Amino acid sequence: MAYQECINCKTQYNVDEIIYFCKKCGDILEVKFDFEELSLKLKDSDWKKIPLSVWRYRDFMPIHEASPKVTLNEGGTGLHLSQRLGESVGLKHLYVKNEGENPTGSFKDRGMTVGVTKALELGARHVICASTGNTSASLAAYAARAGLNCTVLIPSGKIAYGKLAQAMIHGAKVLQVRGNFDQALEFVLKLAEKHKSIYLLNSINPFRIEGQKSLGYEICEQLNNDPPDRIIVPVGNAGNISAIWKGLTEFHRLGFIKTLPKMTGIQASGSAPIVQAIKTSSDKIIPIEKPETVATAIRIGAPVSWRKAITAIRDSHGTAETVTDEEILDAQKTLARIEGIFVEPASASSIAGLKKLINNGVVDKDERVVCITTGHGLKDPDTAIKQSEKPIEVDADISAIENALGLKTPRIILAR
Ligand code: F0G
Numbered sequence: 001m002a003y004q005e006c007i008n009c010k011t012q013y014n015v016d017e018i019i020y021f022c023k024k025c026g027d028i029l030e031v032k033f034d035f036e037e038l039s040l041k042l043k044d045s046d047w048k049k050i051p052l053s054v055w056r057y058r059d060f061m062p063i064h065e066a067s068p069k070v071t072l073n074e075g076g077t078g079l080h081l082s083q084r085l086g087e088s089v090g091l092k093h094l095y096v097k098n099e100g101e102n103p104t105g106s107f108k109d110r111g112m113t114v115g116v117t118k119a120l121e122l123g124a125r126h127v128i129c130a131s132t133g134n135t136s137a138s139l140a141a142y143a144a145r146a147g148l149n150c151t152v153l154i155p156s157g158k159i160a161y162g163k164l165a166q167a168m169i170h171g172a173k174v175l176q177v178r179g180n181f182d183q184a185l186e187f188v189l190k191l192a193e194k195h196k197s198i199y200l201l202n203s204i205n206p207f208r209i210e211g212q213k214s215l216g217y218e219i220c221e222q223l224n225n226d227p228p229d230r231i232i233v234p235v236g237n238a239g240n241i242s243a244i245w246k247g248l249t250e251f252h253r254l255g256f257i258k259t260l261p262k263m264t265g266i267q268a269s270g271s272a273p274i275v276q277a278i279k280t281s282s283d284k285i286i287p288i289e290k291p292e293t294v295a296t297a298i299r300i301g302a303p304v305s306w307r308k309a310i311t312a313i314r315d316s317h318g319t320a321e322t323v324t325d326e327e328i329l330d331a332q333k334t335l336a337r338i339e340g341i342f343v344e345p346a347s348a349s350s351i352a353g354l355k356k357l358i359n360n361g362v363v364d365k366d367e368r369v370v371c372i373t374t375g376h377g378l379k380d381p382d383t384a385i386k387q388s389e390k391p392i393e394v395d396a397d398i399s400a401i402e403n404a405l406g407l408k409t410p411r412i413i414l415a416r
Contacts, residue, residue, distance in 0.1 A: 001037050002062035004029045004206055007308060015062045018122055020192065020204055028305065030246070031062050031206045035253055042254070052076040052221065054110050054214045060250065061210050063117055070116045070146045072103035075214050079222040079370070084338045089355050093368040095228070096335070096351075097219055100343055100376030104166060107215060107240060107374050108138035114211030115201045116142040124199035125149060128191060130177075130184035131202075132236065132297045133163030134375050139201050140170035151198075153177050153184040158296050160344065160380035180291065182302040185237075203239025204304050212240055216247025219370055220257050227261050229367040230318070232357075234349040234374050235265040235274055236298035238309035244372075245312035261370070262318035265309060266353030268293030268346075269322040271300055274309055278320040283310075294325040294383060297346035297375060319362060323352040329387050331355065335373070342377030342384070350374075 004013040006022035007030055013019055021028060041059055050056040054075035063069070079097050086094035099107035116139070119127055126149040129139050136152035136159075143150035152167050156176035167174050177184045185202060192200035201208060220227050227248065233241045241263055251257045267275050271291035277284065288301035303309065313320055323331075325345075332348035335341050350371040357363040377384055394400045402409060 001041075002031055002033050005032045016122065018196070018199065020189070020200055027307070028204055029206050030308070031210050033060075033062075033250075039254060052218060054113055054211055057214050057217055060213075060217070061114055062207065063114065064121060067117060067121045069113065070120060070142055071113050072109065072141065072145060074102050074109040074113045074211075075218060077101040077218070079219065080339065080341065082339050082341075085335060085351070088334065088338065089358050090365050091354075091358065091363075091369060092366065093228075094354075095368075095370045096339065096341055097215070097370055097372050098341055098343070099215070099372060099374050100341075100347065104134075104138045104141045105162075105376035105379055106134040106138060107212065107372070108134045109142075110214050111203065111208030111211040111239070111243070112138040112142040112201065115205055115208040116146050116148070118207040119148065119199045119201065120146055122199065124197075126151070126198050127201050128152070128188050128198050129201045130154070130181060130188045131159070132181050132299060133159035133379065134297055135202065136172065136174070137163045137166035137170075137379075140167040140172035143172065144170045149173075151175065153188055155180050155184060155299075158299060160296055161382060162379040181237075181300050182287070182291075185302075185304065202304070203237055203243075209239060209243045209246065212243035213247030213250065215240070215372070216244040217251055219244075220248070220251050225251075225257050227257050227259055228370045230262045230264055230363065230369045232264045232266060232350040232354050232369060232371045234295075234298055234346050234372070235267050235309060235320070236271075236300045236303065236346065238265075238274060238303040238305035240372075240374065241265050242305050242308035242312055245308075245316065260316055263312045263316040264318045264353065264357070265313055265320040266349045267320065267322055268295050268298055268328065268349060269324050271298060272322045273301060274303060274306055274313075275320040275322050277306070277310055278313055285310075293328075295328050295344075295346035295349055296380075297344060298349065319357070321353050321357055321362075323349050323356060327352040327356065329383070332377070332384075333387060336377065341373065343373040344375040344377055344379045345383055347373035347375050
């Protein structure tokens with residue numbers, strides 16, 4: 001029923017073939033379904049009785065019925081109505097979909113649970129990825145769960161400490177490449193091509209995108225199938241925005257939703273090839289050779305899924321915008337302080353982008369907006385500590401503590 005299809009020349013491949021690029025034109029692939037068959041299957045299925053989670057949508061995934069799933073309970077993350085944040089930017093209906101609530105603390109788990117399940121189905125014993133941090137943390141955890149060997153390539157010195165700790169404790173072989181993410185990705189692509197026993201789980205892998213599309217389904221269901229006007233997403237390698245759009249268009253085609261949100265991608269100003277292409281109405285991206293940003297998760301100059309992302313943004317009548325490091329850090333702090341949601345810098349770019357687009361008059365104040373926050377703040381404790389007030393060290397003494405708090409010692413009146 002499901003098959004893989006080249007996004008460019010539409011050549012089709014079997015869903016059980018291990019292939020990352022089209023053999024004819026070299027472009028990337030996506031999973032496609034026969035919608036009539038899927039509709040019939042859903043009519044006979046109990047999927048709506050399963051709690052909100054990635055695997056509620058098993059019928060929508062290209063996984064064989066008998067395959068055991070590799071899961072840590074991913075998805076079902078909170079869609080938080082954020083009134084105080086909304087008021088601060090002048091918006092009545094603002095929600096934060098907090099993907100930091102996933103098992104390893106990022107949205108990557110949605111893709112990894114499906115990708116690693118498929119890896120087992122295909123008989124893989126060794127999985128690999130290049131990563132700015134979260135993908136490596138997630139793959140390391142799911143590979144451990146499945147009993148697979150795992151290798152991750154990360155840019156040396158440019159991943160947040162929490163993510164490095166995760167990849168290490170889960171037992172992955174961690175290679176720190178003296179180069180950036182784009183170079184690391186090129187190496188894993190070559191390795192997977194050369195050594196067929198190694199299965200690649202970057203977001204170029206269409207089965208990962210199948211898991212991540214559940215983010216689009218969930219937002220619809222959490223809003224009673226009345227989708228928001230706009231979804232704002234941090235963009236790095238561009239898999240997530242493409243996956244969310246895939247989920248939304250599938251729900252639309254199946255008749256579950258009547259409207260489609262405007263997909264809005266946010267990149268850090270030092271790493272923004274997709275924004276550049278959207279703003280100049282170009283059909284190609286110009287890769288950034290030396291991407292830079294404090295939001296290391298999205299420090300990417302040559303996003304592999306750029307074509308899918310540009311299609312999502314254009315087809316949905318959305319837009320793309322850049323934000324500076326200063327705007328990102330300011331948004332991170334605001335979200336933590338007025339909504340109680342602690343996210344890593346890359347995640348806060350969606351909030352920073354919203355603010356900028358409201359100020360520019362692109363986002364209307366009556367719009368219902370969902371901002372995706374992609375990873376938990378504890379992933380990058382160093383950045384959080386650097387921009388917060390230092391703790392005050394005091395003697396272990398009550399009056400020293402009162403002094404530090406500016407509290408006066410009340411005069412004690414003795415009862416007669
Ligand atoms: N936000 C966070 C926290 C991320 O880790 C990433 C990507 C993104 C946003 C962008 O998502 O790549 O699908 O456009 N991190 C990847 C990684 C590249 O290796 O962890 P995207």
